[in-house]
Amino acid sequence: MKPYLSMFLMSARRTFAYRLSALIGWLGGGAILISSLSVWHALLGEGAIAGYDWPMMKAYLVVAWAAGSIGASQGDWRMADRIREGHVATDLTKPVDYQGSRFAEHAGGLATEIPAILIAASAVIAFTGSIPGPANVFLFLLSFACVVPLKFCFTYLTAMLCFWTHNFMGISWAKDAIIWLFSGGLIPLSMLPVWLSVPASLLPFAGITATPAALYLGQATGAEAARLLGLQVFWVLALWFGARLLWRGALRALTVHGG
Amino acid sequence: MGLVKAQSLTKVFRRPQKGPGLRGSVKHLFQRRFKDVPAVNGIDVSIEAGEAVAYVGPNGAGKSTTIKLLCGILVPTSGSVEVAGVTPHVDRIANARNIGVLFGQRSQLWWDLPVRESLGLLRDMYDLPKGFYQQRIERLDEVLGIGELMPVLARKLSLGQRMRADLAAALLHQPRIVYLDEPTIGLDIAVKDKVRKFLRELRADGTTLMLTTHDLGDIEDVCERIIIIDEGRKIFDGPLAQMKDSFARTRRMHLHITDGTPMDVIAKHLSTADVSGEGSEVTIAFDRFAHTAGQIIAAVLQVAEVGEFHLDEPAIEDVVRKVYAGELLV
Numbered sequence: 001m002k003p004y005l006s007m008f009l010m011s012a013r014r015t016f017a018y019r020l021s022a023l024i025g026w027l028g029g030g031a032i033l034i035s036s037l038s039v040w041h042a043l044l045g046e047g048a049i050a051g052y053d054w055p056m057m058k059a060y061l062v063v064a065w066a067a068g069s070i071g072a073s074q075g076d077w078r079m080a081d082r083i084r085e086g087h088v089a090t091d092l093t094k095p096v097d098y099q100g101s102r103f104a105e106h107a108g109g110l111a112t113e114i115p116a117i118l119i120a121a122s123a124v125i126a127f128t129g130s131i132p133g134p135a136n137v138f139l140f141l142l143s144f145a146c147v148v149p150l151k152f153c154f155t156y157l158t159a160m161l162c163f164w165t166h167n168f169m170g171i172s173w174a175k176d177a178i179i180w181l182f183s184g185g186l187i188p189l190s191m192l193p194v195w196l197s198v199p200a201s202l203l204p205f206a207g208i209t210a211t212p213a214a215l216y217l218g219q220a221t222g223a224e225a226a227r228l229l230g231l232q233v234f235w236v237l238a239l240w241f242g243a244r245l246l247w248r249g250a251l252r253a254l255t256v257h258g259g
Numbered sequence: 260m261g262l263v264k265a266q267s268l269t270k271v272f273r274r275p276q277k278g279p280g281l282r283g284s285v286k287h288l289f290q291r292r293f294k295d296v297p298a299v300n301g302i303d304v305s306i307e308a309g310e311a312v313a314y315v316g317p318n319g320a321g322k323s324t325t326i327k328l329l330c331g332i333l334v335p336t337s338g339s340v341e342v343a344g345v346t347p348h349v350d351r352i353a354n355a356r357n358i359g360v361l362f363g364q365r366s367q368l369w370w371d372l373p374v375r376e377s378l379g380l381l382r383d384m385y386d387l388p389k390g391f392y393q394q395r396i397e398r399l400d401e402v403l404g405i406g407e408l409m410p411v412l413a414r415k416l417s418l419g420q421r422m423r424a425d426l427a428a429a430l431l432h433q434p435r436i437v438y439l440d441e442p443t444i445g446l447d448i449a450v451k452d453k454v455r456k457f458l459r460e461l462r463a464d465g466t467t468l469m470l471t472t473h474d475l476g477d478i479e480d481v482c483e484r485i486i487i488i489d490e491g492r493k494i495f496d497g498p499l500a501q502m503k504d505s506f507a508r509t510r511r512m513h514l515h516i517t518d519g520t521p522m523d524v525i526a527k528h529l530s531t532a533d534v535s536g537e538g539s540e541v542t543i544a545f546d547r548f549a550h551t552a553g554q555i556i557a558a559v560l561q562v563a564e565v566g567e568f569h570l571d572e573p574a575i576e577d578v579v580r581k582v583y584a585g586e587l588l589v
Contacts, residue, residue: 010369010376017371092332092366094384095355168286196331251348252334 003096004104011108019112026116030071033120042051050191050229056217059132060188063213067144068185071151074109076175080168091171099243101220103107104257106152127176132216139225141209146232154179160243163250176259184210204235261305262467263329268338270324298324300491301338308402308435311458311468313482313499315579321491322471329469330360335359342436350528356385359434363441363519366421368413368426374424375409379421379433385432392431399427402457435465455480458561477577487582494582504548506581507573512543512555528562529542529555538577547573 016024035155039059044054052060079102080086098123125131132140156176162168180186182205189197200206211228214220220228277340281497299321301366306312315321320489328340331354332494333345347354368377382392400406401422405555416424422442430437442458443451451474458481462468470482478485478499485502487495495502516525516539525541526534532555545555552570557563 002386003380006380010372010380010518013376014369014371084293087365089327089330089332090360090362090365092351093330093355093358093360094381095352096384097352165288166286167281170281 004100007096007101007104008108011105012111013108013232014110015109016144022112024109025072026120029065029069029116030120031206033061033068033124036061036065037124050188052188058124060213062121063175063216064209066121066186067147067183067209067212069117070113071106071110071155072113074106076155076159076172077108077168079155079171083159083162084168093191096210099240099247102156103149103152106155110117110148129170132218136216136218139229140212143212143215143229143232146229146236147208147212149236150204150232153236153243154204157246160246160250166201179205179208182206183208184213188213202231204239207232207235215221254256262308262343263304263306263469264339265304265325265339266339267413268299268302268325268328269336269341270321270333271336272296272298283558287376297491298326299335301507302488302491302493303440304486304493304496306467306469308467309462309465310484311462311482311487313478314469314471314476314488315473315485316488320488322488323440324470324491325362325488326440326471330354330358342515356432357435359429359432359437361425361429361437361439361442363425363439363444365530366413366425368416368421368424370414372407373410373412374416377413377424377428379407381428381431387432395431395433399430401451402460403427405453418445419447421503422446422454423489426457430461433468437469439468439470439472441472442470443472443477451459451476473515487579489495489582502578503573507576508546508548509544509573509577510547510552511571512552512568513571514541514543514559514568515539515566516541516563518564519564525559529558 037058040057041054043049044052046056047053054211082091088098091101094101154175158171160169161171165171178238182200182203184200184206185208189200191197192200201210211232214228215225272295274296276294277283293352300539302321302325304325310583314322314325317506325334327352328335329342330346334348342354343357343461345354345357369380370373372485373475378396383386387395396405403426405424405427408420408424411420413421413424422445427443429439439458455477458468458470458477462481465512468481470477472478483499483501484497486493495545511519519539522534522541525543529543529545534541534543536542541561547552556568
């Protein structure tokens with residue numbers, strides 16, 4: 001564990017090397033949150049859409065924003081560039097697991113994000129009220145903890161596609177768009193047509209926004225909450241080990257760039 | 260029994276043939292066209308413990324690919340590799356503990372953090388005891404002067420400093436086998452000397468060394484054996500001295516003739532040597548096993564008066580240059 005802990009700490013320290021960049025990232029993120037709050041406030045007015053009135057939607061948007069922001073400053077490019085620029089060769093001369101190392105780095109990079117998200121989320125909640133019960137908060141935190149490895153797996157898997165495609169930008173955009181739509185980040189899944197919302201609720205993307213939001217809002221309790229959490233954990237494990245399988249294939253495809 | 264062994268080692272890359280831009284990439288996902296390019300083609304190598312081997316060839320000859328196969332980074336298309344009893348691509352992590360690797364064109368240092376942090380991470384990766392780590396740092400400071408670099412951010416290092424820090428990083432865990440891919444690329448002469456001296460000490464300590472380089476000074480200073488590859492095939496493998504004897508036999512004597520004796524008179528007199536030049540400046544190329552320099556000068560003095568002269572010793576450079584240019588079939 002020691003090497004991974006060490007990498008985690010190094011990565012956390014590195015994020016502080018880019019304090020200004022992190023600050024700008026937070027401000028940008030805050031702007032996104034404020035704009036989506038105002039758009040939905042205008043849309044909903046005093047009414048409700050698909051069961052969401054303004055107080056609920058507000059809470060939903062804060063959760064969606066927090067889930068969307070976490071890991072965002074890490075940038076998919078960091079992992080992709082390791083492959084595209086051939087640094088992966090140096091990484092592979094070290095006696096550590098590649099995927100584990102990348103996860104440790106990714107998690108360490110959240111060091112400046114988590115406080116920022118906490119501050120922004122508390123601010124919104126403090127100014128607008130609507131604090132859920134302790135049971136909801138507990139389930140939400142469990143679920144939110146799964147968001148980190150889930151998002152890591154998506155990033156890691158898409159970065160790995162560089163082994164085959166050598167083009168990352170398009171893939172990264174496609175990934176972001178798919179996650180945005182199918183996680184409920186764009187609009188709550190229940191607002192999608194049934195033929196889209198039912199499969200979306202079973203896919204791993206739902207674990208990024210829809211699941212933590214449902215637990216936070218108390219839309220799912222008891223057995224349903226357990227089922228949602230179970231599905232989320234299932235996807236974390238499936239993607240983690242699926243990535244390992246894919247990695248083996250990727251190594252065969254590896255062409256180290258630049259000699 | 261070699262410590263590093265490769266038999267009929269082959270790596271074929273499938274190079275995708277695709278159109279430009281995102282469109283080309285997406286199209287490529289559906290319509291896959293590839294071309295097979297053999298980077299390493301049936302190479303047999305066996306390196307004994309403690310040997311220092313230069314691995315030489317023109318750009319794109321397959322040097323780096325071979326190193327990557329030996330590191331377990333790449334999976335061979337066919338053939339076998341064994342390094343200290345481990346098959347690198349099967350048990351990459353076990354192999355990684357035995358080897359130290361430097362890719363001169365890349366850094367393994369963490370760009371935004373002081374050098375000390377990167378070395379500390381390596382200490383944890385290789386699980387080095389505290390006392391051993393201290394001792395290694397002191398040793399590496401002696402030969403590479405990394406002490407002064409420890410608190411510096413990696414991105415603030417000059418190229419020479421970066422290379423010293425990277426060498427320290429590659430050798431921190433005192434590996435038995437060291438692969439160095441272009442360890443002196445881009446370095447100034449003073450730093451180059453330092454690095455070469457360090458490599459000689461490493462060899463004296465019994466470390467097995469494999470060096471790819473375009474710098475022939477590295478080879479002559481550090482290695483006793485040379486392997487030349489071209490287009491993925493091994494074309495020479497033997498002691499450096501033997502290579503020089505076989506292929507670098509020609510010495511060149513440059514003379515300044517003071518009495519105006521024409522060149523063809525000298526050429527006629529020295530029928531077994533090759534005489535060229537212009538006016539009073541004459542160059543005589545001769546086989547160093549057939550004649551001594553004394554014999555040549557004595558012969559010239561019979562027909563002409565000589566002012567100044569100097570002698571070029573055969574250099575490994577000439578041989579390698581000829582091999583690269585395809586003039587010499589070894």
